[in-house]
Amino acid sequence: MADIPWTWLLIRASGVTTWGLLTAVVLWGILLHTRLLGRLASPIRLLDMHRWLGASALAFLLLHMGLLLIDPKVAFTVPQLLIPGLAPWQPFAVALGIIAFWLLIPVSILGRIRTKLGKAGNTIFKRVHLLAYAAWPLATAHYVLAGTDALTEWSLALLITGGALMVFALLARGFVPAPAPQRPARKDPVPIS
Numbered sequence: 001m002a003d004i005p006w007t008w009l010l011i012r013a014s015g016v017t018t019w020g021l022l023t024a025v026v027l028w029g030i031l032l033h034t035r036l037l038g039r040l041a042s043p044i045r046l047l048d049m050h051r052w053l054g055a056s057a058l059a060f061l062l063l064h065m066g067l068l069l070i071d072p073k074v075a076f077t078v079p080q081l082l083i084p085g086l087a088p089w090q091p092f093a094v095a096l097g098i099i100a101f102w103l104l105i106p107v108s109i110l111g112r113i114r115t116k117l118g119k120a121g122n123t124i125f126k127r128v129h130l131l132a133y134a135a136w137p138l139a140t141a142h143y144v145l146a147g148t149d150a151l152t153e154w155s156l157a158l159l160i161t162g163g164a165l166m167v168f169a170l171l172a173r174g175f176v177p178a179p180a181p182q183r184p185a186r187k188d189p190v191p192i193s
């Protein structure tokens with residue numbers, strides 16, 4: 001333990017935190033889409049929390065990646081950090097994390113500029129947002145394959161809990177139809193006398 005650099009420990013801690021936050025932001029997104037909680041949670045509060053979780057997940061992901069640049073043992077370069085397959089350590093497992101990172105960038109950018117895009121932008125926003133469903137399994141596979149601690153008891157408990165919640169939420173997304181958009185009430189036709 002004494003000869004493990006503090007950066008390597010933080011890389012692992014920030015990785016697990018990113019995964020937890022990513023799982024939470026996707027689950028929150030599903031709650032937002034399905035309105036599964038009904039009156040228990042207003043859409044505005046769900047959206048606020050969803051945005052906060054998304055921003056925090058990205059912040060921890062950037063920390064996770066940034067620390068690899070200064071870690072004395074692996075010392076990634078910027079291209080190795082951004083281009084899948086170039087990593088000096090477990091290139092395949094790390095590539096999965098890099099692809100997840102690239103998928104999350106358009107998801108969060110379009111989320112932030114959504115209101116400026118108008119009506120057509122809403123369709124693009126929704127389609128691009130679906131990339132999050134590809135990012136999550138890639139990030140999870142990266143966790144399992146690259147993680148030094150991935151198969152320890154606490155980590156398996158975390159993975160199984162997150163995975164079970166995800167399966168449950170996805171089933172709910174499949175079976176619970178999204179609420180129809182609210183339209184203004186139509187006026188009754190004036191009776192012809």
Ligand code: HEM
Pocket residue numbers: 025026027028029030032033047050051053054055057058104107108111112114126129130132133173
């Ligand atoms: C890391 C960033 C993010 C991830 C991984 C993420 C993920 C998701 C997911 C998986 C859904 C469910 C989509 C569906 O099933 O159709 C969703 C819904 C949603 N997200 Fe995000 N999101 C992120 C950031 C944001 C941001 C920054 C906004 C900004 C406003 C946002 C706004 C929304 C809205 C409004 C919905 C509901 C869409 C609907 O009703 O179909 N998201 N999100």
Ligand code: HEM
Pocket residue numbers: 011012013014015016017018019022061064065068080081082089094097098099100101139140142143146147148149150155
């Ligand atoms: C959404 C994206 C990502 C998530 C959720 C994530 C999460 C994780 C997790 C949970 C671990 C295992 C920690 C442990 O148990 O020891 C890990 C390890 C690692 N990640 Fe990521 N990661 C992501 C993206 C990346 C990217 C883009 C890179 C590099 C360019 C990267 C490089 C690494 C490396 C080198 C390790 C090994 C550290 C160890 O020994 O465990 N990750 N990551």
